[in-house]
Amino acid sequence: MISIEQIKKLREETGVSISEVKKALQEANGDVEKAKEKLSALGRAVAGKKSERETKSGLVESYIHPNAKTGVLLDIRCETDFVAKNPEFKNLAHELCLQIAAMNPLFVSDADISAEILKEKKSEFEDQAADSGKPAKIVEQIIDGKLNKFKEEVCLVLQPWVKDDSKKIKDVIEETIGKIGEKIEVKRFSRFEI
Secondary structure, rough: OOOOHHHHHEEEOOOOOOOOOOOHHHHHOOOHHHHHHHHHHHHHHHHHHHHHHHHHHHEEEEEEEOOOEEEEEEEEEOOOHHHHHHHHHHHHHHHHHHHHHHHHOEEOOHOOHHHHHHHHHHHHHHHHOOOOOOOOOHHHHHHHHHHHHHHHHHHHOOEEEEOEEEEEEEHHHHHHHHHHHHOEEEEEEEEEEE
16 A cells, blocks of 8 residues: 655655656655655656657756855756746756766767777777786776777766766756756756866
8 A cells, every 4th residue: 555655755856746756656666765666767767758849948957166266157947937947957057057066077978989080089088098917808898998988987977866866967957857847958058267
């Protein structure tokens, strides 16, 4: 039997509608952790469906670190002005600014990295692995791993979230898409530091 307290607690934790929370709990036979996983999968599915939509609205969020030596400007978009005013959307924008200030990404996603930079990094990693004496297949895997790690360090959406490193920023964005029901897209950002 699913209690109202379980529904209320899970609703507060996830921000998903009561009907979806109840449905997830029923499918998970009252197991809160399994229900959270189902709701997370639902959020990713909603995000996938929304990916082709156009983002015409949004906001520019700013953040200045308390020491006044680091600042961030973020251009984040959504589909409607209604969502741009939503507290969940504004909170996401603020969280992304904090992430940018803390982790100093260079790109929004790996699609923004030029082929020239990737080629240069790959060459650097090949030089490092050349004298390892390992088989070519292993060397290739090492190079791929280092390239993926490089992308994770310099791309905002691939970075682990500073508040919960079990999630990547793209997961945080997808969760918000699941709650709000509109496509959300980070267009660009600038980070300033003295």
